[in-house]
Amino acid sequence: xNVLVINCGSSSLxxxxxxxxxxxxxxxxxxxxxxxxxxLVYQPAGGEKEITEASMPTHKQAIQMVIDALVxxxxxxxxxxxxxxxxGHRIVHGGEKFAASAIITDEMIQTVEACSDLAPLHNPANxxxxxxxxxxxxxxxxxxxxxxxxxxxxxxxxxxxxxxxxYYEKYSVRKYGFHGTSHSYVSKRAxxxxxxxxxxxxxxxCHLGNGASVCAVxxxxxxxxxxxxxxxxxxxxxxxxxxxxxSAAELIAKKEGLxxxxxxxxxxxxxGVMGLSGVSSDFRDLSSAAEEGxxxxxxxxxxFNYRVxxxxxxxxxxxxxxxxxxxxxxxxENDGYVRKEVCASLSYLGIEIDEEANKKRGEEVVIxxxxxxxxxxxxxxxxxxxxARETVMLVSGQGAS
Ligand code: ADP
Numbered sequence: 001x002n003v004l005v006i007n008c009g010s011s012s013l014x015x016x017x018x019x020x021x022x023x024x025x026x027x028x029x030x031x032x033x034x035x036x037x038x039x040l041v042y043q044p045a046g047g048e049k050e051i052t053e054a055s056m057p058t059h060k061q062a063i064q065m066v067i068d069a070l071v072x073x074x075x076x077x078x079x080x081x082x083x084x085x086x087x088g089h090r091i092v093h094g095g096e097k098f099a100a101s102a103i104i105t106d107e108m109i110q111t112v113e114a115c116s117d118l119a120p121l122h123n124p125a126n127x128x129x130x131x132x133x134x135x136x137x138x139x140x141x142x143x144x145x146x147x148x149x150x151x152x153x154x155x156x157x158x159x160x161x162x163x164x165x166x167y168y169e170k171y172s173v174r175k176y177g178f179h180g181t182s183h184s185y186v187s188k189r190a191x192x193x194x195x196x197x198x199x200x201x202x203x204x205x206c207h208l209g210n211g212a213s214v215c216a217v218x219x220x221x222x223x224x225x226x227x228x229x230x231x232x233x234x235x236x237x238x239x240x241x242x243x244x245x246x247s248a249a250e251l252i253a254k255k256e257g258l259x260x261x262x263x264x265x266x267x268x269x270x271x272g273v274m275g276l277s278g279v280s281s282d283f284r285d286l287s288s289a290a291e292e293g294x295x296x297x298x299x300x301x302x303x304f305n306y307r308v309x310x311x312x313x314x315x316x317x318x319x320x321x322x323x324x325x326x327x328x329x330x331x332x333e334n335d336g337y338v339r340k341e342v343c344a345s346l347s348y349l350g351i352e353i354d355e356e357a358n359k360k361r362g363e364e365v366v367i368x369x370x371x372x373x374x375x376x377x378x379x380x381x382x383x384x385x386x387x388a389r390e391t392v393m394l395v396s397g398q399g400a401s
Contacts, residue, residue: 108144151177194324204322212235
């Protein structure tokens with residue numbers, strides 16, 4: 001079966017067509033600037049990337065363009081839409097309602113809408129993508145795969161905030177965590193690579209991209225993770241502050257003449273390594289600037305690494321040990337310097353890094369030495385493949401993982 005995987009944002013949409021038999025990507029790309037002007041990027045497997053500037057006022061028109069590209073006689077990868085067996089949609093927030101992926105029905109959509117208070121920027125955009133696909137492919141089964149679902153196994157002591165309990169009961173204020181599809185995929189892959197049973201491993205996954213989070217996976221279940229009610233909590237990220245004393249938001253608002261939403265926007269969009277360095281949110285730019293003597297870029301990298309080290313320590317404590325640490329996502333897969341610096345602070349765990357292995361980029365590799373007490377791996381994440389697998393499992397009636 002071919003699965004169309006859709007990750008829909010408010011003005012952009014990423015897509016892939018994946019064959020479930022071979023797990024090959026048949027085509028992938030994205031639509032950008034939906035509702036503004038419009039740009040389609042389309043790349044068939046082994047073919048050239050095509051970029052088309054074309055008006056796409058709505059998501060439905062954007063998805064229609066994707067479909068047209070997929071069935072195009074010359075560069076398409078399928079003959080007709082009948083060759084798409086199912087659609088898997090990434091949905092950011094499932095609240096406490098979804099501990100697993102789910103087949104999309106009217107009732108399911110209503111339940112996701114009820115979670116929209118928790119993700120006002122993301123969930124409505126995800127659902128626009130769902131509805132547009134439903135209109136264009138009314139007979140095709142669709143599945144929602146949630147960023148939060150994997151973390152629903154966290155115990156209460158990990159997910160409750162120290163605020164009045166009735167806010168949890170009335171407003172669902174608690175830690176949910178994100179990047180769940182990635183943390184689940186990477187931790188399972190690590191167990192496979194190490195040839196250890198997933199159900200008996202203590203793994204810490206560091207998903208370090210523009211958005212970044214750490215997850216403690218014990219016996220195959222997420223027991224804690226660094227993002228919270230929203231993706232703002234936890235690590236210092238590209239542009240997000242991560243953990244901060246909430247009083248700082250009040251002070252920033254007062255001094256900058258902002259309301260609370262304005263101050264939170266600063267913490268989401270103008271903070272992190274970007275805000276600290278004043279250079280960039282991109283680690284390649286930060287490394288170059290630091291090498292050229294930019295001290296703020298250098299300190300931004302140190303702050304980033306230090307927070308990762310602290311979370312690894314916290315999660316080793318939370319699990320009463322750790323067998324394996326994984327690095328993934330843009331920074332985790334490519335930036336040997338960050339991995340080296342983080343691991344250098346973990347010698348108390350008996351971690352030793354193989355410098356040569358750590359030079360590799362973007363591939364599955366064990367970067368710890370054979371003697372290292374804790375295994376350290378780079379495992380490139382593949383959220384689209386994980387969504388496609390979940391989709392096939394649900395469509396074939398096997399239930400979600
Ligand atoms: P997201 O999905 O959260 O947007 P990614 O996982 O794609 O992010 O990561 C993007 C980030 O990865 C970039 O902002 C950049 O900081 C970092 N990155 C990508 N390639 C490299 C590289 N070769 N070296 C260092 N950092 C890199």
